[in-house]
Amino acid sequence: MPAMTESSAQVFIMSLPPTEAASDTIAIWHFCAMALAEPDGESLDLLREQPYQPLWLATAMQELSSLPLDVWQGEHTRLFTFPALCPPFASAYLEEGTLNGHRAAALETFYADLGLLSTGLPADYLGTICECAAFLHEENGPEVLRGFCQDTLSDWLDRFLGDLTSQSELLFYRGLAQELARLAYACLAPERQT
Numbered sequence: 001m002p003a004m005t006e007s008s009a010q011v012f013i014m015s016l017p018p019t020e021a022a023s024d025t026i027a028i029w030h031f032c033a034m035a036l037a038e039p040d041g042e043s044l045d046l047l048r049e050q051p052y053q054p055l056w057l058a059t060a061m062q063e064l065s066s067l068p069l070d071v072w073q074g075e076h077t078r079l080f081t082f083p084a085l086c087p088p089f090a091s092a093y094l095e096e097g098t099l100n101g102h103r104a105a106a107l108e109t110f111y112a113d114l115g116l117l118s119t120g121l122p123a124d125y126l127g128t129i130c131e132c133a134a135f136l137h138e139e140n141g142p143e144v145l146r147g148f149c150q151d152t153l154s155d156w157l158d159r160f161l162g163d164l165t166s167q168s169e170l171l172f173y174r175g176l177a178q179e180l181a182r183l184a185y186a187c188l189a190p191e192r193q194t
Contacts (some may be wrong), residue, residue, distance in 0.1 A: 027052040029134035036127040047145035056175035086163035089125035
């Protein structure tokens with residue numbers, strides 16, 4: 001997965017720039033995409049600059065600030081790349097650990113139909129899915145986003161989030177798992193929100 005840079009953190013797959021007047025939901029989807037990216041020397045500053053700042057982030061940022069960058073990078077690698085205890089790809093959960101499977105191919109076509117350009121990441125990478133969700137919410141509203149989440153996340157995200165919560169040694173990734181769970185739940189079951 002690529003390192004998080006200012007430009008890649010703002011838009012992973014989109015050829016269109018995000019609007020300046022993004023809603024809270026759009027900002028949360030962008031935040032989650034950024035949080036999944038490989039950390040680098042600018043990541044803490046980029047996280048601090050995000051318009052969305054969940055309550056758990058302050059404590060997680062204190063922890064990250066106290067660690068050498070290579071420890072954070074090592075945790076990211078351990079969780080998501082090798083040995084990939086919780087790979088952030090739909091295909092890994094749906095197709096017996098295979099990457100770039102049927103779900104990735106279907107999403108690649110879906111993104112192309114929307115006019116979105118891939119940056120070379122697998123189409124079923126959760127960060128890419130989060131960026132597409134932000135785009136869909138902004139361009140088409142919550143109903144279209146709900147269908148996308150149902151089709152794209154409902155059959156594997158719970159397992160990924162369970163793995164991320166149980167395997168992460170950093171508060172940051174456990175908080176991210178909670179944030180993604182809350183966001184997906186709000187998208188998939190909005191009538192249950194109070």
